[in-house]
Amino acid sequence: MTSTLEEQALKRKERLLALKRKRNGEEETENGEKESNITLPKPVFRSYKPSDEELNGNVLPQAEPADFTEEIKEQLDAAKEKVVIDELDITNLAPRKPDWDLKRDVAKKLEKLERRTQKAIAELIRDRLKQRQEDLATMVNAATNL
Known part of the structure; x- marks a missing residue:
């Protein structure tokens, strides 16, 4: 084993x-x-010109800057145009209150609580009215007994 x-x-x-x-x-x-069999990666030269002629094949061509003159002219022409104030809607520019999202999220819960509160108030009023009727009945009975 x-x-x-x-x-x-x-x-x-x-x-x-x-x-x-x-x-x-x-x-x-x-x-x-x-x-x-290890193959080494070949270097790529962007801004360096190698002195060895074998490495000249790995040199990237010089990048030429793009022509932005047309775009700049368009932007300058657009800046010269006057903005018509009549087209702007002032109501959209007014800032919202900082708690508008909280009110939106809590609105449904507040409606439920409002209904429950109204029911509770109605029950309290009924209870007080019942107590007064009983008090009135005992007063009337007490007055008749005298």
């Missing part, structure tokens, strides 16, 4: 080593020699 465990451990080590070599770009040939 120990020999099988040792064999499995050795196989695992070999697989791990092969994975490491593969990740590093090394491959073993049939002879057991290691070859390196």
